[in-house]
Amino acid sequence: MIYKVYYQDSFDQVPVRENTHSLFIEADSVRDVRRKLAEKNYNIEFISPLTGAYLDYEQQKEDFKVETF
Structure with a gap:
């Protein structure tokens, strides 16, 4: 299954909508994505x-x- 992940570049950043990025990744579950x-x-x-x-x-x-990791 393909998942869309919304993320900030770093844990040090305060989440701001304008700085949110997204990527697509293929995985078996949300746990697998993480x-x-x-x-x-x-x-x-x-x-x-x-x-x-x-x-x-x-x-x-x-x-x-779709990104591969």
Whole structure:
């Protein structure tokens, strides 16, 4: 399954909507996403599974790229 992860670059930053980044990652579960990103110093705000129409919508964007870790 593909997940969209909303995050801040560092735990040291105060979460601000304008500084929130996102990435797409393939994993078996939310726990697996967190395990794969554990080495990064990301302040993860939210993890959303992409399915159906939501996945189709995101795939149409030119910046859609599934990250591998």
